[in-house]
Amino acid sequence: MEGQVLQCPLPDHPVKQLLFDSRQLLIAEGSLFFAFRGLRQNGHHYINELYQQGIRHFIVSERIDRSPYPEANFLHVEQPQSALQALARWHRQQLELPVIGITGSNGKTIVKEWLYQLLQEEYNVVRSPRSYNSQLGVPLSVWLINDSYNLGLFEAGISRVGEMERLAPIIDCQIGLFTNIGAAHSEGFDSMEEKIQEKLGLFEKAETIVYCQDHQAIDQAIRARFDKRLFCWSRSGPADLEIIRVEEQGRRARIEGRFEGKNRTLQIPFADEASIENAIHCWAILLLLGIPQDRIEQRMQGLQAVAMRLELKAGINQSTLINDSYNSDLSSLEVALHFAGRQPAKGRSLILSDILESGISQSQLYQKVAQLLEQAQINRLFGIGRHIPQIRQYLSSDIELQLFPDTAHFLDQLAQIPFEQELILLKGARPFAFERIAMRLEAQAHSTVLEINFSALVHNLRVYSQLLKRPTKLMVMVKASGYGSGSIELARQLEAQAVDYLAVAYTDEGVELRQAGIRLPILVLNPEAAGFDALFRYQLEPEIYSLSQLKEFLYYLPPNQRAAVHIKLDTGMHRLGFEAQQLPQLIPTLQNQPQLEVRSIFSHLVASDAPEHDVFTHQQFQQFQQLYEQLAAGLGYRPLAHILNSAGIARFPQYQLDMVRLGIGLYGIGGSNKLKMPLQYVHRLKASISQIKEVAAAESIGYNRRGRADRPLRIATVSIGYADGLLRTAGNGRYSLLVAGKQAPIVGDVCMDMCMIDITEVPEARAGDEVIVFGEEQPVEALARCLNSIPYEVFTGISGRVKRIYFQE
Secondary structure (H helix, E strand, O other): OOOEEEEEOOOOOOHHHHHHHHHHOOOOEEEEOOOEEEEOOEEEHHHHHHHOOOOOOOEEEEOOOOOOOOOOEEEEEOOOHHHHHHHHHHHHHHOOOOOOEEOOOHHHHHHHHHHHHHHHHOOOOEEEOOOOOOOOHHHHHHHOOOOOEEEEEOOOOOOOOOOOHHHHHOOOOOOEEEEOOOOOOOHOOOHHHHHHHHHHHHHOOOOEEEEOOHHHHHHHHHHHHHHOEEEEEEEOOOOOEEEEEEEEEEEEEEEEEEEEEEEEEEOOOOOHHHHHHHHHHHHHHHOOOOOHHHHHHHHHHHOOOOOOOEEEEHHHHEEEEEEOOOOHHHHHHHHHHHHHHOOOOOEEEEEOOOOOOOOOOOHHHHHHHHHHHOOOOEEEEEEEOOOOOHHOOOOOOEEEEEEEHHHHHHHHHHHHOOOOOOEEEEHHHHHHHHHHHHHHHHHOOOOOOEEEHHHHHHHHHHHHHOOOOHHHHHHHHHHHHHHHHOOOHHHHHHOOOOOEEEEEEHHHHHHHHHHOOOOOOOEEOOOOOHHHHOOOOOOEEEEEOOOOHHHHHHOOOOOOOEEEEEEEEOOOOOOOEEOOHHHHHHHHHHHOOOEEEEEEEOOOOOOOHHHHHHHHHHHHHOOOOOOOHHHHHOOOOOOOOEEOOHHHHHHOOOOOOOOEOOOOOHHHOOOOOOOOOOOOEEEEEEEEEEEEEEEOOEEEHHHHOOEEOOOOEEEEEOOOOOOHHHHHOOOOOOOOEEEOOEEEEEEOOOOOOEEEEOOOOOOOOOOEEEEEOOOOOOOOOHHHHHHHOHHHHHHHOOOOOOOOEEEEO
């Protein structure tokens, strides 16, 4: 890593942690901060804050006044991200251990986690935390390697040409695994062939490549490019591992194969096609490593589902619960504490099991854990297991400690533990079955759930941010409870992503955000006189759309108090806003009110997503420009100007002006072909099967006997009804829910609290199974069309009794 050393007073101070997000700081000592410049954030702006917190090592690319930082080390480089990768590459070269490098379109993280489960007895394994497979995630993962490990599992994902060339020497794998190829992240490549070739760059120095030769394009590319050992498996022809048959046995699968002339079988506790393919990849790796078949069979039966997300949900007694109850290792604990640190709370409790695999001694492990908890401002620790009591000698006296030998003893005492208005982080290894604790700590028992994927939301935010020209600002709409998502949780996430403005419909929505600690500027789109006092007290900024409203606002404005307002112009919506003929009255009124600052002037496009109305859209913009110039001239200054909504951002980049407003696009709806990357769905509404009945032909189902069995049917009752937001219009076969990936039409009328679906063609379905109403597998637009509505109405119509779960991949 080359660069100019600007200041280095502490040459012997070791670097232990790599950091590029100031919000993820847990332990300052030994941390090295890389000051990245992103679309909406600049790491250089946080140097002072981090220095005050104890950081002394910085990688920068901008000129820094070093006088305020007498004890800091600065290294100036052209690209901090390249410096991070170079440092990780150097670190990898210092440590000799076999590494399995995993790439492909799907299944990378599952295969990596399953291999970790399957190989723990033979190896001390270091692996990528969660799905850390990007240009930043890979170097951070490789930095975890130390002398105690003897096998590495690292995944690499790419989205454009040239990226694997940078990741391959960082991972430096001896065994390469190519899972499969598909359409995911294809927008950065000219063809599927180019995408395959780019991914194969991970294996340039590998000794052996493992893959399924049934993927013809992958097979041809590998054989044409490499002259090295190949370990292939196939369902259709001769291979190192030949799959003879796969049989579904309820929710399990039996896989029979042939290896080295012998027939072998194994069972896995999953029956879906993706899990079967992932399991066979793992089987091939284990055979390649020489693991005996009897051990493979035994361990495969115990494979456990991989939870790749942190869930944020309402907890008991107005607490917030973060559920990460399926992972317990040091790196995932750090990730969970980072996530918890972003959530405001009066107090923080951690329920932690023994950490079973760490690669370091127990004393080193719990000393490190104690440091992390102190930095994360954990107030109470509930330790569960035989080993975790060792933390007592390292734990700060400020952290209350309670210890339990196992989960059962903790549950016995749970009623006596006061959890109230605090954040509770649940972090446990699988053998401790922390899901039982999660069930007791959740606030609601209703099994209908709206999942909100923060990772997808941030992805969509970046997609739109990439379209913005600097220094265009970004306002995000969080009205109507964040389009049904929950405005507070959404606003916290957006504030962490450094958006410039939030917008709500009514004053009480803005007050709720302020009371939750949101500090961003907030525009109130439809303020009412009854809420003017709250506007002033909570520093909210109203939309002003008429002279009568402006006069009323001025009447309530306290003497000598300044107020920011936003002027709405009507350029064709004919809903709210000043029209051209009203400006001669508006301008002198504003001129005579020095207390007022017009923060922005804006209008709303009528049909920005409809190409057939583009002529009208252009006329709207031209009218807006004329009115803006007239108003700005009268004010004597130029407020922010904005007119673009989600569709407008993508379709009319020439009209970005000073700011744009992002609404439904944030949730993955209405993506234009002008977007550089596809949007991701943020919402997933799901319920569960309460009961299953066999209904004879000619029998009726539901109210008023509207559902009729024209043949023997298998009917499932599902825990969602019109009181939850699934309207009656969806009944009587007009809409289908997804069960085990298959369509199951609604039979009869939708009831208030439940509905009935036909699962005759889903024989594997059982009571308690998950049912998808909409999500990535079944887009919300399909339900909206069925209801003769739009996604906005579907989202905002989801009842408050439906439990919201927020998660981050």
